[in-house]
Amino acid sequence: MGELMVIFGFVIVAVMIVTIGVSTIVNRSLEHKERMAATKGAGQQGISKENYVKLEERIRVLERIATENRSDLAAQIEQLRDLDTLEDFSSDRRETAA
Numbered sequence: 001m002g003e004l005m006v007i008f009g010f011v012i013v014a015v016m017i018v019t020i021g022v023s024t025i026v027n028r029s030l031e032h033k034e035r036m037a038a039t040k041g042a043g044q045q046g047i048s049k050e051n052y053v054k055l056e057e058r059i060r061v062l063e064r065i066a067t068e069n070r071s072d073l074a075a076q077i078e079q080l081r082d083l084d085t086l087e088d089f090s091s092d093r094r095e096t097a098a
Contacts, residue, residue, distance in 0.1 A: 065077075
């Protein structure tokens with residue numbers, strides 16, 4: 001009878017370990033699917049073509065600034081800020097006209 005209790009105890013412990021393992025795997029899988037759905041939803045919103053072109057242009061300018069000499073770096077940064085201000089002003093005017 002004692003051996004039977006040891007075997008039964010071993011089986012119970014094994015079942016508990018497997019249950020905990022399966023539960024952990026299922027929870028991680030669900031969390032992963034939720035994160036993937038959130039990422040996919042955010043990616044579908046995307047950006048407009050106009051904003052994409054602006055970002056692409058800024059990246060080109062920043063690459064040029066990074067590879068050129070540093071003598072007029074501050075002046076170029078100020079030009080970018082002025083350009084951004086002008087773009088914001090013109091987009092505000094377009095929104096009020098529409």
